[in-house]
């Protein structure tokens with residue numbers, strides 16, 4: 407676990423133990439779960455989270471209790487051995503990869519000749535550690551549909567693609583898309599055509615259209631506010647593909663309450679639903695990151711009513727476009743110029759797009 411701060415915002419989570427020998431990974435985890443089991447708020451669905459307990463006890467007391475519990479479990483039956491790790495690892499054998507050239511010549515020709523295919527590859531195909539293979543993102547994002555939703559026909563199509571071209575395996579990403587992890591480069595053009603026919607080939611992986619949203623108030627009993635109409639309004643506002651590609655990499659995450667299933671706090675732009683006297687409002691955070699340098703975003707200020715969220719997001723994007731250096735991502739511009747410029751932009755009233763705003767307000 408990383409141990410210090412990165413820039414102005416805190417790292418995600420709190421370090422309770424700097425180093426742990428791998429042999430104790432399971433028994434230390436058991437100690438953590440035991441402490442949570444003993445004190446966790448099972449009486450209150452809104453507070454039945456380990457982060458709530460850590461905050462209530464304080465990091466030092468939580469750590470003290472975990473370490474005391476671990477003293478009983480250390481070197482017990484759950485202690486890992488090299489033989490056990492080898493046994494489990496053997497269950498995850500690599501598929502039977504072919505020996506292929508680093509770059510497939512037909513694939514390179516398709517890239518040169520077909521701009522739409524090339525754009526899809528640029529966004530939705532990732533490099534592979536095995537020569538001649540690639541990983542493919544099948545997009546489950548499009549305006550008018552909840553992020554991550556797929557029809558039964560699309561699930562059949564995805565299963566067929568996995569069966570034929572990726573060793574029968576599909577992975578679900580937390581970005582709410584499907585991943586074909588092991589596709590030979592020579593098959594990418596065919597996979598693209600078939601994915602396109604099934605509505606699974608939006609070339610928007612990592613762009614604003616690829617936002618994450620939890621089910622929110624439309625489906626979740628814990629929600630403070632709806633997430634899906636906000637997601638739909640933003641996707642509609644930024645539907646233009648060229649505009650999306652111009653904006654570039656941007657993680658925009660939406661949660662309907664502080665349980666954070668949409669990981670709003672890790673989005674470069676995060677949107678959190680809050681309840682103000684029975685009305686739905688939305689707090690915006692900026693600067694969150696996921697991955698090795700995970701970091702929680704900063705709240706920019708007072709919350710927005712639903713109708714104002716798309717305009718506020720558009721003003722934030724406008725500030726980014728006005729200040730970015732060439733090839734600089736949103737998150738990097740934010741890190742370079744700081745939150746103030748974005749705060750100012752977010753709260754500047756803009757009468758543009760009144761019809762979109764009304765549509766969000768009406769759900």
Ligand code: SF4
Pocket residue numbers: 620621622623626627628629630661662663664665666667668
């Ligand atoms: S974050 Fe979303 S899905 Fe999670 S509990 Fe809150 S409203 Fe429900």
